[in-house]
Amino acid sequence: MARGDADFVEFARAASARLTHAAFLMTGDHHQAEDAAQTALVRTYASWSRIHDDDAYGYARRTLVNHLVDGWRRPMREYPTDEVPEQRREDVADDVATRRWLIAILGALSPRERAIVILRYYFDLPEAQVARELSVSVGTVKSTSSRALEKLRSATPRMADEEARR
Amino acid sequence: MSELERLRHAMRATERPDAVLDLASVMREGRRLRTRRRVAGAGAATLATGLAAVVVVVAVGASGPGAPAPTERPPPVAVAPPSVGVSPMAEKSLKSTPPPTVRNDEPLPKPLGQLVDSGVRHGTERRVYYFVPVSVPGEPKVSIGLAAGRQAPGGPLTTDILVNDVEGSDRSAGFHQIGYDEGSAPAPVPTFGYFVGPAKRIIGTVDGRQVDARVARWSFDKQVVIFWFDPVHLTPGERLDGIVARDGGGRRL
Incomplete structure (x- = not known):
């Protein structure tokens, strides 16, 4: 594994739980949350060479939140309230x-x-x-x-x- | 414990530290996305070159001999890259194309059809919307982009933002790209876009508030409805939470 990839894996392991939970708080749905966190990490990895020395976590967080906010614009989705914990x-x-x-x-x-x-x-x-x-x-x-x-x-x-x- | 403290505590207490994502899949998708972005970058360069080549002729035709010199501010050209995520639906409509790429050496493509006067004034200039020809490599059904520009008395036209589809068909029914003010123009650009279909009303939602857009049919193709939001009712740059189109009977399209 290339050094950049190893750095990314380390970063993703450290950040994924918090990103996923933030996405859960925004969507109220564990599956959507995991999808959104995964999308944020995909985009972060795609830009890794340019951001990993900077604020990778901030980049991933911004990507996650804007992805979810954009996703709500069309179509408007209901916020589930019957999630089984x-x-x-x-x-x-x-x-x-x-x-x-x-x-x-x-x-x-x-x-x-x-x-x-x-x-x-x-x-x-x-x-x-x-x-x-x-x-x-x-x-x-x-x-x-x-x-x-x-x-x-x-x-x-x-x-x-x-x-x-x- | 105050409500805010309780909220903070609850948000942390419900964390699941064991949440595991499929990192192999993340990296595989990430590599694909990186490749698509590289291809898009190359495509954008091709398009920019194409526009520059076309516009030299257009600029002469648009201005004419003896016409005022081109405005000092160069017309930016926004070229949207292909959707870059795993959720194309979220990327499609309400998200604007990326901030315009400003090219200092690029004249203006000739507008297709008539300019639409928004009624918004910036000093002596009027805010106008118009379609211009674009070409996106590998996308033969994308041939137009919608521009927001300013026209000074006497004719010179300055493009502030250009939005266009980057895949599919630019005449497919429904909403297309939405243009938002990016703070790069000297005058704020009211949010704008176009809809294909028999829309009589376009209604945006922001913070639970409904805002009616102003609409005008494109002179070139009456199925195309150009819309923009009065900056008094929707602050330029403010993102919409939703948008719908309704026909003359009030039915949602």
Whole structure:
């Protein structure tokens, strides 16, 4: 294996879980998430000779998010909310509840809001960088984040009531 | 725990560190993509050369003897490469072609049919849309591209963005490439594109808001509907989340 390929494999092994999870947060679907992460890594590998000394992870993340945002533009897709979580023996109830809450809460957001929330609060990127990666203004990031958080706040009590009724 | 902290915690707590992707397949696809990009690069160079050769004649014909000298700003030529991913559907419509490739030595191809006046003004210039001939190697059914330009009083035309299909047919029914402002033109370019079919209305969606495009039929082929979004209602460069076309009866096409 060429040295560049070995570097890529090392990078991909380290980055794939986080990219896949980010894609899951954006789509709510494990299969779509894996497809999207795979697509991002394919494009990253295709450009590897030019980016591997720079910010390969940033390149892969930008590719992933823009691929998913573009994918939502046509056709518009529903955000699945009936995802069956992976079952693990320990803490299954907590895990299920957390995942269900997360999926429902993110599903209440528009694709753009979801992308901004995930870049800001999952990848912990500053607003200016989120704006650059999504090709929008910082003002749009601020206002969209604010709107998204407002939705989260208003959705949470409603969901807590639903949980309590279960 | 605040809602934001709970959200952050939940996003991390649900990570699956054991997620494994097929890296052999990733690298195989990546190599194919790299090859396609190289081929596309060669194709783009061929196209640019072709346009340059054609336009020398066109520029004379368009300007005419004694006409004002070509504008200082060179007309960029955007040549979209082939779809570069494993999800062609996501690549197809709402994504603009890549930022224009600016060529300093390239005159303007002669517009096909009449210019469409958008009603948008940039100082004394008017924003216009028009089709120009293009040729993409190996794609005989792609012969037109839609340009956004500015026309000064007296006639000189400056192209800001040109978008064109890079595969299939440029007259296939439905939406084609969408042109977005890339910040490279001196004046913002309102989002534009074309639809083939009996559309009376084109409606874009952004942030859950619906925005009606303005539409005009192409003088050369009435099946082709040129549309653009008023910059007052859709900020140039802002990406659409969705777009639909409706016929005179309000039916979605």
